[in-house]
Amino acid sequence: MRFIPALALAAAVLLAGAGSAAAQEVVESLRGKAAITDTSRTDVMFRPEKEQEPIPRNFQKQPPLIPHSIKGYNITQNFNKCMDCHSRERAEETGATKVAKSHYLDREDKKLTNISPRRYFCMQCHVPQFDAKPLVENTYKPAARKGE
Amino acid sequence: MMSLQKITPAWIKRIGLVTVIGLFLAGVVFWGGFNWALESTNTEEFCISCHEMKENVFKEYQSTVHYTNRTGVRATCPDCHVPKEWGPKMIRKIQASNEVWHKLLGTIDTPEKFNAKRAQLAQNEWKRMKANDSQECRNCHRYDYMDFTEQGNRAAKKHPQAFAEGMTCIDCHKGIAHQLPAIDQHIGKQNEGAVEISHGEKPAEKATVEEKK
Numbered sequence: 001m002r003f004i005p006a007l008a009l010a011a012a013v014l015l016a017g018a019g020s021a022a023a024q025e026v027v028e029s030l031r032g033k034a035a036i037t038d039t040s041r042t043d044v045m046f047r048p049e050k051e052q053e054p055i056p057r058n059f060q061k062q063p064p065l066i067p068h069s070i071k072g073y074n075i076t077q078n079f080n081k082c083m084d085c086h087s088r089e090r091a092e093e094t095g096a097t098k099v100a101k102s103h104y105l106d107r108e109d110k111k112l113t114n115i116s117p118r119r120y121f122c123m124q125c126h127v128p129q130f131d132a133k134p135l136v137e138n139t140y141k142p143a144a145r146k147g148e
Numbered sequence: 149m150m151s152l153q154k155i156t157p158a159w160i161k162r163i164g165l166v167t168v169i170g171l172f173l174a175g176v177v178f179w180g181g182f183n184w185a186l187e188s189t190n191t192e193e194f195c196i197s198c199h200e201m202k203e204n205v206f207k208e209y210q211s212t213v214h215y216t217n218r219t220g221v222r223a224t225c226p227d228c229h230v231p232k233e234w235g236p237k238m239i240r241k242i243q244a245s246n247e248v249w250h251k252l253l254g255t256i257d258t259p260e261k262f263n264a265k266r267a268q269l270a271q272n273e274w275k276r277m278k279a280n281d282s283q284e285c286r287n288c289h290r291y292d293y294m295d296f297t298e299q300g301n302r303a304a305k306k307h308p309q310a311f312a313e314g315m316t317c318i319d320c321h322k323g324i325a326h327q328l329p330a331i332d333q334h335i336g337k338q339n340e341g342a343v344e345i346s347h348g349e350k351p352a353e354k355a356t357v358e359e360k361k
Contacts (some may be wrong), residue, residue: 080333084333087334
């Protein structure tokens with residue numbers, strides 16, 4: 001009679017073990033199906049593109065993409081690397097695209113004498129361009145331009 | 149032996165050959181020791197043995213291309229901040245005694261103090277590199293060895309133009325290994341009245357920071 005509880009316990013342990021093993025097979029973490037002891041296989045590392053022709057804008061007033069590498073370009077309180085070339089003062093000499101007039105407006109569309117502080121962080125809107133294939137099919141058509 | 153006696157100069161005879169050899173060896177040991185001691189102050193390890201360097205500029209430099217890059221070639225502190233030639237190196241090392249003095253005074257012993265002095269420190273280094281035509285950059289990056297076709301469009305366009313105008317590396321490449329001090333870029337109230345950087349078009353940096361207090 002005494003061996004019955006022991007047997008039941010052993011069975012329970014076995015079952016639980018099998019259950020957790022089954023669960024392990026199902027669960028897939030962000031690193032994929034690789035076992036915890038293996039190195040996960042990643043796809044080719046993402047590489048930002050270097051210099052290239054600017055990709056045309058998709059719609060009016062779209063913030064243009066950045067057609068060059070911005071590796072190591074920092075925007076800090078002390079210094080805005082983008083503005084080193086793109087500011088009104090520097091653009092002519094550097095041949096960079098000048099900051100658009102829209103950047104000199106506050107949010108009530110009132111003209112300011114200099115770039116609006118809300119435009120300080122360039123990469124909130126402008127991102128480096130990349131020939132990324134759409135993840136899902138996209139039928140987007142821009143609205144007609146004025147006068148079209 | 150007779151011939152050797154004849155050609156031996158009188159002053160050697162006077163002090164004795166053994167003394168001469170002894171002096172020569174002492175010279176070798178002294179000179180070797182001097183160079184060894186000097187070179188041991190010319191290592192990254194030595195530079196970051198001061199927390200002023202380790203906690204500020206060294207940390208900033210670690211995320212830049214001169215520390216970590218594809219090919220595993222690294223430029224350490226002395227590669228950029230100490231000239232390789234003997235004469236300029238001696239001059240720089242003697243100037244560095246001022247830095248030892250300020251280490252003892254604790255002039256920049258907190259990040260706050262360091263940042264307060266950053267504009268002055270940066271301008272000192274820019275001035276030095278402007279004066280020696282960016283000597284330390286050119287130890288590796290030679291203008292006449294550059295293949296412009298391998299460079300990006302912007303670099304390929306600007307480099308020949310800049311070199312033709314007699315500009316030097318530091319004119320444009322400021323803040324590439326360490327963070328810049330506050331710079332007045334004329335883009336609004338941001339950093340108004342702070343240091344202005346020229347891009348080689350003006351002869352020297354406008355020093356807006358007081359030199360000494």
